Amino acid sequence: MxxxxxxxxxxxxxxxxxxxxxxxKFRKQVDWLKARQMPYEKEHDTMMSLKDHRRKDVRNENxxxxxxxxxxxxxxxxxxxxxxxxxxxxxxxxxxxxxxxVNKYGPVSQRLNKKWNVxxxxxxxxxxxxxxxxxxxxxxxxx
Numbered sequence: 071m072x073x074x075x076x077x078x079x080x081x082x083x084x085x086x087x088x089x090x091x092x093x094x095k096f097r098k099q100v101d102w103l104k105a106r107q108m109p110y111e112k113e114h115d116t117m118m119s120l121k122d123h124r125r126k127d128v129r130n131e132n133x134x135x136x137x138x139x140x141x142x143x144x145x146x147x148x149x150x151x152x153x154x155x156x157x158x159x160x161x162x163x164x165x166x167x168x169x170x171x172v173n174k175y176g177p178v179s180q181r182l183n184k185k186w187n188v189x190x191x192x193x194x195x196x197x198x199x200x201x202x203x204x205x206x207x208x209x210x211x212x213x
Contacts, residue, residue, distance in 0.1 A: 072175040075139045082132040089124040134167035
């Protein structure tokens with residue numbers, strides 16, 4: 071199992087806790103300003119931005135980290151997540167992050183290396199090898 075992913079998971083849960091604390095502070099500021107009939111839009115927007123970041127970005131990243139840890143540890147998907155309600159988030163946001171994390175923190179023998187693409191002038195994975203890698207993880211999720 072990857073210690074790095076364990077640390078990342080702990081940091082993400084702490085980040086959510088800290089954001090929730092800051093949201094509460096902004097909520098109190100908004101309530102205070104409302105009571106005195108003062109403009110509160112800036113504080114409200116900041117609070118909503120923090121809430122959105124916690125609910126979408128941090129939550130999805132934490133879930134992807136959790137699934138990557140389970141995949142690397144060899145656990146079955148059904149034992150980790152019994153029911154998935156949001157397949158759009160799973161396919162669009164979480165699955166690509168799981169693939170990246172498994173490739174980065176998984177067993178060294180199974181990692182894919184990026185190669186220089188002369189046409190695009192950047193490092194990229196071999197498309198066929200990456201598709202096979204994604205198929206393995208997708209099969210794990212669908213099992």
